Amino acid sequence: MSRALHCALVHHPVKNRDGDVVASAITNVDVHDLARSARTFGLTGYWVVSPIAAQRLLVERILEHWRTGSGSRRVPERTLALSICRPIESVDAALDAIAAEAGARPELWITAAKPPPGKSVISWDTARARLEGEGAPVLILFGTAHGLHPLLTDRADAVLPPIEGHGYNHLSVRAAAAITLDRLRGTR
Amino acid sequence: MSRALHCALVHHPVKNRDGDVVASAITNVDVHDLARSARTFGLTGYWVVSPIAAQRLLVERILEHWRTGSGSRRVPERTLALSICRPIESVDAALDAIAAEAGARPELWITAAKPPPGKSVISWDTARARLEGEGAPVLILFGTAHGLHPLLTDRADAVLPPIEGHGYNHLSVRAAAAITLDRLRGTR
Numbered sequence: 471m472s473r474a475l476h477c478a479l480v481h482h483p484v485k486n487r488d489g490d491v492v493a494s495a496i497t498n499v500d501v502h503d504l505a506r507s508a509r510t511f512g513l514t515g516y517w518v519v520s521p522i523a524a525q526r527l528l529v530e531r532i533l534e535h536w537r538t539g540s541g542s543r544r545v546p547e548r549t550l551a552l553s554i555c556r557p558i559e560s561v562d563a564a565l566d567a568i569a570a571e572a573g574a575r576p577e578l579w580i581t582a583a584k585p586p587p588g589k590s591v592i593s594w595d596t597a598r599a600r601l602e603g604e605g606a607p608v609l610i611l612f613g614t615a616h617g618l619h620p621l622l623t624d625r626a627d628a629v630l631p632p633i634e635g636h637g638y639n640h641l642s643v644r645a646a647a648a649i650t651l652d653r654l655r656g657t658r
Numbered sequence: 659m660s661r662a663l664h665c666a667l668v669h670h671p672v673k674n675r676d677g678d679v680v681a682s683a684i685t686n687v688d689v690h691d692l693a694r695s696a697r698t699f700g701l702t703g704y705w706v707v708s709p710i711a712a713q714r715l716l717v718e719r720i721l722e723h724w725r726t727g728s729g730s731r732r733v734p735e736r737t738l739a740l741s742i743c744r745p746i747e748s749v750d751a752a753l754d755a756i757a758a759e760a761g762a763r764p765e766l767w768i769t770a771a772k773p774p775p776g777k778s779v780i781s782w783d784t785a786r787a788r789l790e791g792e793g794a795p796v797l798i799l800f801g802t803a804h805g806l807h808p809l810l811t812d813r814a815d816a817v818l819p820p821i822e823g824h825g826y827n828h829l830s831v832r833a834a835a836a837i838t839l840d841r842l843r844g845t846r
Contacts, residue, residue, distance in 0.1 A: 503833055506829055507830075510828070633844070634846075636699060638738065640694055640698070645832060645836035647833075648836045652837045652840065656837070658782050658822075
Protein backbone atom coordinates (compact mmCIF):
# COMPACT_ATOMS: atom_id res chain seq x y z
CA MET A 471 0.00 0.00 0.00
CA SER A 472 1.30 3.44 -0.88
CA ARG A 473 -0.23 6.88 -1.06
CA ALA A 474 -2.08 7.92 -4.20
CA LEU A 475 0.23 10.08 -6.27
CA HIS A 476 -0.95 12.64 -8.82
CA CYS A 477 0.98 15.11 -10.95
CA ALA A 478 -0.05 18.29 -12.70
CA LEU A 479 1.53 20.16 -15.56
CA VAL A 480 0.83 23.81 -14.81
CA HIS A 481 0.30 26.38 -17.58
CA HIS A 482 -0.94 29.09 -15.17
CA PRO A 483 0.18 30.76 -12.96
CA VAL A 484 3.73 30.37 -14.29
CA LYS A 485 6.53 32.90 -14.76
CA ASN A 486 7.85 34.42 -17.94
CA ARG A 487 11.57 35.34 -18.29
CA ASP A 488 10.97 38.48 -16.19
CA GLY A 489 9.11 36.62 -13.42
CA ASP A 490 5.68 37.99 -14.33
CA VAL A 491 2.58 35.78 -14.34
CA VAL A 492 1.67 34.28 -17.69
CA ALA A 493 -0.47 31.46 -19.08
CA SER A 494 1.65 29.27 -21.34
CA ALA A 495 0.36 27.22 -24.28
CA ILE A 496 -0.37 23.51 -23.93
CA THR A 497 1.92 21.33 -26.03
CA ASN A 498 0.76 18.03 -27.54
CA VAL A 499 4.02 16.23 -26.74
CA ASP A 500 3.75 17.23 -23.06
CA VAL A 501 0.29 15.68 -22.83
CA HIS A 502 1.63 12.40 -24.19
CA ASP A 503 5.05 12.25 -22.50
CA LEU A 504 3.90 13.04 -18.99
CA ALA A 505 0.94 10.66 -19.32
CA ARG A 506 3.31 7.86 -20.35
CA SER A 507 5.74 8.62 -17.51
CA ALA A 508 2.91 8.95 -14.98
CA ARG A 509 1.38 5.65 -16.10
CA THR A 510 4.78 3.95 -15.98
CA PHE A 511 5.34 4.91 -12.36
CA GLY A 512 1.83 4.06 -11.21
CA LEU A 513 0.38 7.52 -10.71
CA THR A 514 -3.36 7.82 -10.13
CA GLY A 515 -3.87 11.01 -12.13
CA TYR A 516 -2.14 13.44 -14.49
CA TRP A 517 -3.76 16.89 -14.61
CA VAL A 518 -3.13 19.40 -17.39
CA VAL A 519 -3.87 22.79 -15.85
CA SER A 520 -4.96 25.75 -17.97
CA PRO A 521 -7.53 28.47 -17.26
CA ILE A 522 -8.13 28.86 -21.01
CA ALA A 523 -11.17 26.86 -22.13
CA ALA A 524 -9.96 26.57 -25.75
CA GLN A 525 -6.70 25.06 -24.50
CA ARG A 526 -8.52 22.50 -22.38
CA LEU A 527 -10.69 21.67 -25.39
CA LEU A 528 -7.48 20.93 -27.31
CA VAL A 529 -6.53 18.41 -24.62
CA GLU A 530 -10.01 16.86 -24.77
CA ARG A 531 -9.64 16.41 -28.53
CA ILE A 532 -6.24 14.76 -28.13
CA LEU A 533 -7.66 12.46 -25.47
CA GLU A 534 -10.70 11.58 -27.59
CA HIS A 535 -8.47 10.61 -30.53
CA TRP A 536 -6.43 8.27 -28.36
CA ARG A 537 -9.16 6.97 -26.07
CA THR A 538 -11.88 6.11 -28.56
CA GLY A 539 -10.71 7.38 -31.96
CA SER A 540 -8.39 5.84 -34.53
CA GLY A 541 -5.33 6.33 -32.30
CA SER A 542 -6.71 3.86 -29.77
CA ARG A 543 -6.86 1.12 -32.41
CA ARG A 544 -3.39 1.90 -33.78
CA VAL A 545 -1.51 2.30 -30.45
CA PRO A 546 -3.53 0.75 -27.59
CA GLU A 547 -0.69 1.33 -25.07
CA ARG A 548 -1.20 5.06 -25.53
CA THR A 549 -4.88 4.71 -24.62
CA LEU A 550 -3.85 3.20 -21.30
CA ALA A 551 -1.47 6.07 -20.52
CA LEU A 552 -3.87 8.82 -21.53
CA SER A 553 -6.72 7.28 -19.52
CA ILE A 554 -5.28 8.96 -16.39
CA CYS A 555 -4.97 12.40 -18.05
CA ARG A 556 -7.51 15.13 -17.40
CA PRO A 557 -7.55 18.83 -18.35
CA ILE A 558 -8.61 21.18 -15.53
CA GLU A 559 -8.91 24.92 -15.04
CA SER A 560 -6.71 25.44 -11.96
CA VAL A 561 -4.54 23.73 -9.38
CA ASP A 562 -7.25 24.40 -6.79
CA ALA A 563 -9.81 22.62 -8.95
CA ALA A 564 -7.43 19.65 -9.22
CA LEU A 565 -6.96 19.62 -5.42
CA ASP A 566 -10.75 19.70 -4.97
CA ALA A 567 -11.29 16.88 -7.47
CA ILE A 568 -8.65 14.68 -5.83
CA ALA A 569 -10.08 15.43 -2.37
CA ALA A 570 -13.59 14.55 -3.57
CA GLU A 571 -12.40 11.21 -4.98
CA ALA A 572 -10.05 10.26 -2.14
CA GLY A 573 -11.98 11.72 0.79
CA ALA A 574 -8.85 13.51 2.03
CA ARG A 575 -7.21 16.82 1.15
CA PRO A 576 -4.04 16.12 -0.91
CA GLU A 577 -0.64 17.48 0.04
CA LEU A 578 0.79 19.92 -2.49
CA TRP A 579 4.39 19.21 -3.49
CA ILE A 580 6.34 21.35 -5.92
CA THR A 581 9.35 20.95 -8.18
CA ALA A 582 11.71 23.73 -9.23
CA ALA A 583 15.03 24.09 -11.04
CA LYS A 584 15.81 26.68 -8.34
CA PRO A 585 13.93 26.16 -5.06
CA PRO A 586 11.94 29.25 -4.08
CA PRO A 587 13.66 31.41 -1.43
CA GLY A 588 12.53 30.83 2.15
CA LYS A 589 11.26 27.32 1.51
CA SER A 590 13.11 24.29 2.86
CA VAL A 591 13.73 21.40 0.53
CA ILE A 592 13.15 17.76 1.51
CA SER A 593 15.57 15.07 0.32
CA TRP A 594 14.68 12.50 -2.34
CA ASP A 595 14.94 9.73 0.25
CA THR A 596 12.54 11.56 2.57
CA ALA A 597 10.13 12.23 -0.27
CA ARG A 598 10.22 8.60 -1.39
CA ALA A 599 9.66 7.34 2.15
CA ARG A 600 6.77 9.76 2.70
CA LEU A 601 4.97 8.30 -0.30
CA GLU A 602 5.10 4.81 1.14
CA GLY A 603 2.51 3.58 3.60
CA GLU A 604 -0.86 5.18 4.14
CA GLY A 605 -1.82 8.82 4.11
CA ALA A 606 -3.44 11.61 2.15
CA PRO A 607 -2.91 11.74 -1.63
CA VAL A 608 -0.05 13.87 -2.98
CA LEU A 609 -0.21 16.23 -5.95
CA ILE A 610 3.17 17.15 -7.48
CA LEU A 611 3.31 20.27 -9.64
CA PHE A 612 5.55 20.71 -12.66
CA GLY A 613 5.80 24.19 -14.14
CA THR A 614 6.03 25.21 -17.79
CA ALA A 615 7.58 28.44 -19.18
CA HIS A 616 10.05 29.77 -16.56
CA GLY A 617 8.57 27.80 -13.71
CA LEU A 618 5.80 27.87 -11.13
CA HIS A 619 4.78 31.31 -9.89
CA PRO A 620 5.13 32.19 -6.15
CA LEU A 621 1.30 32.18 -6.01
CA LEU A 622 1.72 28.38 -6.10
CA THR A 623 5.15 27.82 -4.57
CA ASP A 624 4.21 29.84 -1.47
CA ARG A 625 1.49 27.28 -0.72
CA ALA A 626 3.66 24.16 -1.06
CA ASP A 627 3.59 21.53 1.69
CA ALA A 628 6.92 20.19 0.38
CA VAL A 629 9.57 21.29 -2.10
CA LEU A 630 11.48 18.61 -4.00
CA PRO A 631 15.18 19.21 -4.68
CA PRO A 632 16.30 20.43 -8.09
CA ILE A 633 17.75 17.76 -10.37
CA GLU A 634 21.42 18.59 -10.12
CA GLY A 635 23.46 18.11 -13.24
CA HIS A 636 27.12 18.66 -13.94
CA GLY A 637 26.93 22.45 -13.85
CA TYR A 638 23.90 22.66 -16.11
CA ASN A 639 20.31 22.81 -14.94
CA HIS A 640 17.99 23.31 -17.89
CA LEU A 641 16.14 20.05 -18.47
CA SER A 642 12.92 19.99 -20.46
CA VAL A 643 9.83 19.56 -18.30
CA ARG A 644 9.32 16.18 -20.02
CA ALA A 645 12.77 15.03 -18.86
CA ALA A 646 12.50 16.60 -15.40
CA ALA A 647 9.11 14.98 -14.78
CA ALA A 648 10.38 11.57 -15.92
CA ILE A 649 13.42 11.74 -13.64
CA THR A 650 11.36 13.04 -10.70
CA LEU A 651 8.81 10.22 -10.95
CA ASP A 652 11.59 7.64 -11.34
CA ARG A 653 13.38 8.96 -8.25
CA LEU A 654 10.13 8.83 -6.26
CA ARG A 655 8.62 5.60 -7.52
CA GLY A 656 11.10 3.78 -9.79
CA THR A 657 12.39 0.28 -9.05
CA ARG A 658 15.64 -1.15 -10.41
CA MET B 659 38.03 11.16 -13.70
CA SER B 660 35.36 9.16 -15.46
CA ARG B 661 34.99 7.68 -18.92
CA ALA B 662 33.74 9.86 -21.75
CA LEU B 663 30.06 9.12 -22.29
CA HIS B 664 28.22 9.71 -25.55
CA CYS B 665 24.66 8.96 -26.57
CA ALA B 666 23.03 8.56 -29.95
CA LEU B 667 19.41 8.80 -31.01
CA VAL B 668 19.07 6.25 -33.78
CA HIS B 669 16.63 6.76 -36.70
CA HIS B 670 18.06 3.84 -38.73
CA PRO B 671 18.21 0.85 -38.52
CA VAL B 672 15.13 0.76 -36.26
CA LYS B 673 12.07 -1.49 -36.27
CA ASN B 674 8.54 -0.72 -37.35
CA ARG B 675 5.56 -2.37 -35.61
CA ASP B 676 6.21 -5.58 -37.60
CA GLY B 677 9.93 -5.69 -36.77
CA ASP B 678 11.08 -4.67 -40.26
CA VAL B 679 13.90 -2.17 -40.79
CA VAL B 680 12.81 1.42 -41.29
CA ALA B 681 14.32 4.89 -41.15
CA SER B 682 12.22 7.09 -38.86
CA ALA B 683 11.85 10.85 -39.12
CA ILE B 684 13.89 13.19 -36.94
CA THR B 685 11.78 15.20 -34.49
CA ASN B 686 12.72 18.71 -33.39
CA VAL B 687 11.79 18.13 -29.74
CA ASP B 688 14.04 15.03 -29.58
CA VAL B 689 17.01 17.09 -30.76
CA HIS B 690 16.41 19.59 -27.97
CA ASP B 691 15.34 17.29 -25.13
CA LEU B 692 18.15 14.76 -25.44
CA ALA B 693 20.73 17.55 -25.86
CA ARG B 694 19.50 19.16 -22.63
CA SER B 695 19.51 15.84 -20.75
CA ALA B 696 22.94 14.90 -22.15
CA ARG B 697 24.39 18.29 -21.19
CA THR B 698 22.84 18.05 -17.72
CA PHE B 699 24.54 14.74 -17.00
CA GLY B 700 27.93 15.73 -18.42
CA LEU B 701 27.95 13.75 -21.66
CA THR B 702 30.66 14.49 -24.19
CA GLY B 703 28.52 14.08 -27.28
CA TYR B 704 24.95 13.58 -28.48
CA TRP B 705 24.70 12.09 -31.98
CA VAL B 706 21.53 12.23 -34.07
CA VAL B 707 21.81 9.29 -36.48
CA SER B 708 20.05 9.32 -39.86
CA PRO B 709 21.22 8.05 -43.26
CA ILE B 710 18.98 10.62 -44.99
CA ALA B 711 20.95 13.73 -45.93
CA ALA B 712 17.87 15.99 -45.94
CA GLN B 713 17.10 14.89 -42.37
CA ARG B 714 20.64 15.67 -41.21
CA LEU B 715 20.35 19.06 -42.91
CA LEU B 716 17.24 19.70 -40.80
CA VAL B 717 19.32 19.07 -37.68
CA GLU B 718 22.05 21.39 -38.97
CA ARG B 719 19.47 24.15 -39.46
CA ILE B 720 18.10 23.67 -35.95
CA LEU B 721 21.64 23.77 -34.54
CA GLU B 722 22.54 26.89 -36.55
CA HIS B 723 19.47 28.73 -35.22
CA TRP B 724 20.41 27.94 -31.63
CA ARG B 725 24.19 28.15 -31.92
CA THR B 726 24.65 31.39 -33.80
CA GLY B 727 21.16 32.53 -34.86
CA SER B 728 18.49 34.45 -32.98
CA GLY B 729 17.78 31.50 -30.67
CA SER B 730 21.26 31.79 -29.15
CA ARG B 731 20.58 35.38 -28.08
CA ARG B 732 17.14 34.61 -26.71
CA VAL B 733 17.95 31.37 -24.80
CA PRO B 734 21.73 31.08 -24.26
CA GLU B 735 21.35 27.95 -22.08
CA ARG B 736 20.01 26.12 -25.12
CA THR B 737 23.16 27.02 -27.09
CA LEU B 738 25.24 25.29 -24.43
CA ALA B 739 23.16 22.11 -24.61
CA LEU B 740 23.08 21.95 -28.41
CA SER B 741 26.84 22.55 -28.66
CA ILE B 742 27.36 18.81 -28.01
CA CYS B 743 24.81 17.70 -30.64
CA ARG B 744 25.92 16.46 -34.06
CA PRO B 745 23.99 14.82 -36.90
CA ILE B 746 25.71 11.79 -38.43
CA GLU B 747 24.88 9.21 -41.10
CA SER B 748 25.31 5.98 -39.13
CA VAL B 749 26.21 4.47 -35.79
CA ASP B 750 29.47 3.24 -37.32
CA ALA B 751 30.36 6.76 -38.40
CA ALA B 752 29.69 7.95 -34.83
CA LEU B 753 31.90 5.17 -33.43
CA ASP B 754 34.66 6.18 -35.88
CA ALA B 755 34.35 9.86 -34.99
CA ILE B 756 34.51 9.14 -31.25
CA ALA B 757 37.48 6.79 -31.76
CA ALA B 758 39.31 9.43 -33.81
CA GLU B 759 38.78 12.07 -31.12
CA ALA B 760 39.49 9.85 -28.10
CA GLY B 761 42.18 7.62 -29.57
CA ALA B 762 40.31 4.52 -28.38
CA ARG B 763 37.45 2.48 -29.82
CA PRO B 764 34.27 3.18 -27.81
CA GLU B 765 32.17 0.45 -26.23
CA LEU B 766 28.67 0.15 -27.68
CA TRP B 767 25.91 0.00 -25.08
CA ILE B 768 22.25 -0.36 -25.93
CA THR B 769 18.92 0.37 -24.29
CA ALA B 770 15.67 -1.47 -24.93
CA ALA B 771 12.16 -1.63 -23.49
CA LYS B 772 12.50 -5.41 -24.01
CA PRO B 773 16.11 -6.68 -23.99
CA PRO B 774 16.96 -8.58 -27.18
CA PRO B 775 16.82 -12.40 -26.79
CA GLY B 776 20.14 -14.12 -26.13
CA LYS B 777 21.82 -11.00 -24.72
CA SER B 778 22.60 -10.73 -21.02
CA VAL B 779 21.69 -7.52 -19.26
CA ILE B 780 24.01 -5.71 -16.84
CA SER B 781 22.61 -4.08 -13.72
CA TRP B 782 22.34 -0.32 -13.26
CA ASP B 783 24.90 -0.47 -10.45
CA THR B 784 27.36 -2.35 -12.66
CA ALA B 785 26.82 0.05 -15.53
CA ARG B 786 27.31 3.06 -13.26
CA ALA B 787 30.48 1.61 -11.77
CA ARG B 788 31.89 0.76 -15.20
CA LEU B 789 31.58 4.40 -16.23
CA GLU B 790 33.70 5.53 -13.32
CA GLY B 791 37.46 5.51 -13.51
CA GLU B 792 39.48 5.36 -16.69
CA GLY B 793 38.76 3.45 -19.87
CA ALA B 794 37.51 3.66 -23.42
CA PRO B 795 34.61 5.99 -24.22
CA VAL B 796 31.08 4.58 -24.17
CA LEU B 797 28.35 5.22 -26.75
CA ILE B 798 24.79 4.49 -25.57
CA LEU B 799 22.15 3.98 -28.24
CA PHE B 800 18.51 4.99 -27.90
CA GLY B 801 16.11 3.77 -30.56
CA THR B 802 13.16 5.58 -32.13
CA ALA B 803 10.07 3.96 -33.73
CA HIS B 804 9.71 0.43 -32.27
CA GLY B 805 13.29 0.20 -31.10
CA LEU B 806 16.79 -0.62 -32.27
CA HIS B 807 17.03 -3.28 -34.99
CA PRO B 808 18.97 -6.54 -34.33
CA LEU B 809 21.59 -5.24 -36.81
CA LEU B 810 22.61 -2.98 -33.93
CA THR B 811 21.58 -4.91 -30.84
CA ASP B 812 23.54 -7.98 -32.00
CA ARG B 813 26.74 -5.92 -31.81
CA ALA B 814 26.22 -4.53 -28.30
CA ASP B 815 29.03 -4.76 -25.76
CA ALA B 816 26.48 -4.21 -23.00
CA VAL B 817 22.68 -4.14 -22.68
CA LEU B 818 21.13 -1.83 -20.09
CA PRO B 819 18.04 -3.06 -18.22
CA PRO B 820 14.60 -1.85 -19.29
CA ILE B 821 13.10 0.87 -17.11
CA GLU B 822 10.56 -1.15 -15.18
CA GLY B 823 7.34 0.59 -14.36
CA HIS B 824 4.29 -0.59 -12.51
CA GLY B 825 3.09 -2.96 -15.22
CA TYR B 826 3.50 -0.43 -18.04
CA ASN B 827 6.58 -0.02 -20.18
CA HIS B 828 5.97 2.54 -22.91
CA LEU B 829 7.96 5.64 -22.03
CA SER B 830 8.76 8.21 -24.67
CA VAL B 831 12.38 8.09 -25.85
CA ARG B 832 12.78 11.56 -24.31
CA ALA B 833 11.71 10.25 -20.90
CA ALA B 834 13.62 6.96 -21.20
CA ALA B 835 16.83 8.76 -22.16
CA ALA B 836 16.47 11.23 -19.27
CA ILE B 837 15.93 8.44 -16.73
CA THR B 838 18.78 6.34 -18.18
CA LEU B 839 21.29 9.19 -17.98
CA ASP B 840 20.13 10.07 -14.47
CA ARG B 841 20.54 6.47 -13.32
CA LEU B 842 24.04 6.34 -14.84
CA ARG B 843 25.35 9.77 -13.95
CA GLY B 844 22.89 11.58 -11.69
CA THR B 845 23.78 12.80 -8.20
CA ARG B 846 21.29 13.48 -5.42
